[in-house]
Amino acid sequence: MTGQKTDAGAIARTLLDQVGGAGNVLDVAHCMTRLRLRLADRGAVRDEELRGDPAVLGVVEEGGSYQIVLGPGTVNLVAAAFEAQLKEKPERGGVKGGLRRVANVFVPLIPALVGCGVVAGLAGVLTNLGVAPGVTPALAAVAGGFMALIAVFVGWNTAKEFGGTPVLGGAVAAVIVFPGVERVEVLGQPLHPGQGGVLGALAAALVATYTERWVRGRVPAALDVLVTPAVTVLVAGLITLYGLMYAAGKVAAAIGTAADRLLESGGAGAGFLLGGLFLPLVMLGLHQALIPIHATLIEQQGATVLLPMLAMAGAGQVGAAMAVYARLPRNPAIRTTVRSALPAGLLGVGEPLIYGVSLPLGRPFVTACIGGAFGGGFVGLFSMLGDRVGATAIGPSGWALFPLLHGNQGPAAAAAVYGGGLLTGYAVGFAATYWFGFTRTMLAEHDRGRGQEAVA
Numbered sequence: 001m002t003g004q005k006t007d008a009g010a011i012a013r014t015l016l017d018q019v020g021g022a023g024n025v026l027d028v029a030h031c032m033t034r035l036r037l038r039l040a041d042r043g044a045v046r047d048e049e050l051r052g053d054p055a056v057l058g059v060v061e062e063g064g065s066y067q068i069v070l071g072p073g074t075v076n077l078v079a080a081a082f083e084a085q086l087k088e089k090p091e092r093g094g095v096k097g098g099l100r101r102v103a104n105v106f107v108p109l110i111p112a113l114v115g116c117g118v119v120a121g122l123a124g125v126l127t128n129l130g131v132a133p134g135v136t137p138a139l140a141a142v143a144g145g146f147m148a149l150i151a152v153f154v155g156w157n158t159a160k161e162f163g164g165t166p167v168l169g170g171a172v173a174a175v176i177v178f179p180g181v182e183r184v185e186v187l188g189q190p191l192h193p194g195q196g197g198v199l200g201a202l203a204a205a206l207v208a209t210y211t212e213r214w215v216r217g218r219v220p221a222a223l224d225v226l227v228t229p230a231v232t233v234l235v236a237g238l239i240t241l242y243g244l245m246y247a248a249g250k251v252a253a254a255i256g257t258a259a260d261r262l263l264e265s266g267g268a269g270a271g272f273l274l275g276g277l278f279l280p281l282v283m284l285g286l287h288q289a290l291i292p293i294h295a296t297l298i299e300q301q302g303a304t305v306l307l308p309m310l311a312m313a314g315a316g317q318v319g320a321a322m323a324v325y326a327r328l329p330r331n332p333a334i335r336t337t338v339r340s341a342l343p344a345g346l347l348g349v350g351e352p353l354i355y356g357v358s359l360p361l362g363r364p365f366v367t368a369c370i371g372g373a374f375g376g377g378f379v380g381l382f383s384m385l386g387d388r389v390g391a392t393a394i395g396p397s398g399w400a401l402f403p404l405l406h407g408n409q410g411p412a413a414a415a416a417v418y419g420g421g422l423l424t425g426y427a428v429g430f431a432a433t434y435w436f437g438f439t440r441t442m443l444a445e446h447d448r449g450r451g452q453e454a455v456a
Contacts (some may be wrong), residue, residue: 008074011055012081015068018053020044022086032225034060034067041064047360073221076165076228080213084163087180095286103280103288105157105202111393112146112153113298113376117141117393117404120302121165125411150299151194151201158202164209168229172208173201176245180205182364186246196248198295200397203244207237255293256300263305265294267384268377271309275376275425276369278313283354294394303390303406305383307375308418311397314350316371318319318398319429320364321353323343328447348398371429379421389414 016022019037024045027038045066051059057080058069070078120143126136146153155173160166175181196203212232219227236407261310262270281287290306297304325338334357341352358365379389388408391401399422407414438446 001413008077009081009085010076010083011053011070011078012423014053014055015050015078016085018050018084019066020046025086028079028083028086033057033075034052034069035075035079035082037066037068038064039066040408069442071221073224076216077221077225080163080216087163099286099288101161101423102202103204103291104161105154105391106198106291106394107275108157108161109153109211109295110393111151113295113393114395114404116143116146117391119391120332121403121411124406128410147299149174149177150185150198150295154201154295155200155205155208157282159209161210162206162210163230164205165229168212168232168236169205170207171233172204175237175240176200176204181241181245184241186242191241191245193455194299196245197252197299199252199292199431200240200244200248202292202425203248204236204240207239207244208232211235213383252300255296255367259297259301259305262390263380263383265384266380268381271312271376271378271380271383272307272373273376274309274310276315276373277429278310279317279350279365279369279372280366280378282313282350291394297390297393298394301390303337303392304394305388307388307391307394308389308401308421309379311348311401311418312375312379312421313369313372314345314348314398315375315425316429317350317353317358317368319371319426319431320368320433321357321425323367323430323433323437324357324361324364327434327443330447334446347400348396361437361442363439363442364433370432371425371427374428375421375425378424379417382420383419387413387417389417 015035016025019025019039023045024040026040026288029036045168047059050068052058054241055070055074056061056068057071060067060069099163113226119139123136123139123143126132151173154169156166156255158173159169165326176196177191177193181193181195184191200266212228215228215231216224272319278287281290287310290310294307321338321342328334338353341356343355344350352364358368358392383389390406391404392406396404402415403416405411405414405418407417
């Protein structure tokens with residue numbers, strides 16, 4: 001059966017080349033018999049060569065979709081190899097590559113998290129004000145529906161990212177939220193719907209993906225359409241029920257407990273570290289590891305208490321950029337970069353300021369981290385004192401996070417604490433950068449009034 005897998009890889013490589021290469025493929029999917037592609041440039045396809053390929057049974061074009069008929073069974077193998085080759089990048093290896101792949105599972109969910117988070121916040125405000133009591137249940141249903149089924153979406157995206165069939169990943173992950181799991185006992189204890197949450201869904205879909213690959217490589221193509229899905233769902237589903245839900249539930253509970261204890265006992269110190277270290281994590285791409293943790297806290301507690309403290313790193317960055325602007329009055333290149341990137345920084349998009357201003361200069365990046373540390377410490381201090389602030393969604397930060405704030409003392413208190421943290425980050429980032437962000441040599445080098453100079 002090894003030959004079967006090798007053939008699928010070879011067929012996929014040939015087809016990818018014939019349709020114009022990876023850069024010409026915008027999207028790929030498959031049905032029972034066809035590999036369905038959405039192409040950037042239809043003219044880049046070598047039609048004659050592709051239609052004459054022995055593996056190709058036909059070509060169909062409809063509705064902007066370029067469909068290559070490969071036949072049942074074969075299409076599954078080739079589609080998996082095709083998608084894997086599209087994703088072949090050096091970054092895929094190592095810790096950073098693994099974190100990026102996990103992030104790719106959750107990032108597509110951010111729009112729904114944000115949208116539902118805003119609706120949930122609106123419902124909470126109306127409830128607290130006692131306004132429109134007939135509407136708030138509907139708003140709660142709109143906001144809560146996605147979160148009730150987030151495990152299914154995580155399962156779908158996981159299988160898609162790791163080379164499995166998305167619907168099978170979603171089907172196995174759906175076991176986690178199925179009400180009937182309460183009739184299943186593990187180690188003498190009944191399971192409960194949702195146990196393990198997004199972490200369990202991620203693990204379940206990974207098991208489903210690797211099970212699907214193993215089975216698909218060992219059954220005849222004629223039986224693939226029947227045997228592979230059935231065995232995948234059965235094996236991965238049972239592993240999810242009797243192992244993953246219990247284990248992931250313990251991990252998720254530990255994450256929630258650790259976050260609570262961190263704020264209760266670590267408070268200002270924890271916020272100081274989180275706010276100060278987040279920019280280096282972003283620079284290295286290691287902040288991706290926090291996405292499943294945020295998602296777990298949102299699913300478990302309704303909000304992630306970590307994000308408001310981490311968002312203070314952006315405030316320190318904004319303050320540092322303002323100081324750079326003030327300290328280099330005769331460097332129009334840097335000042336133009338600051339002016340153009342600052343609005344995005346205020347809204348929580350810090351990469352333009354990081355890579356365009358502070359990181360190339362060196363010392364201002366360090367002082368920006370100091371500003372973020374003090375802003376995080378401010379938010380952490382109030383959390384330790386009992387005024388806890390969280391975010392109902394991930395993605396936005398800076399000023400854009402205000403509509404998504406959730407606090408145990410009400411929305412006004414949450415906004416006040418978060419706003420105070422931002423102001424602290426701005427102020428400390430500015431002061432630290434203004435006074436300690438430049439040496440005399442740096443000022444002589446970068447503040448010389450040459451409009452064409454960029455940051456060295």
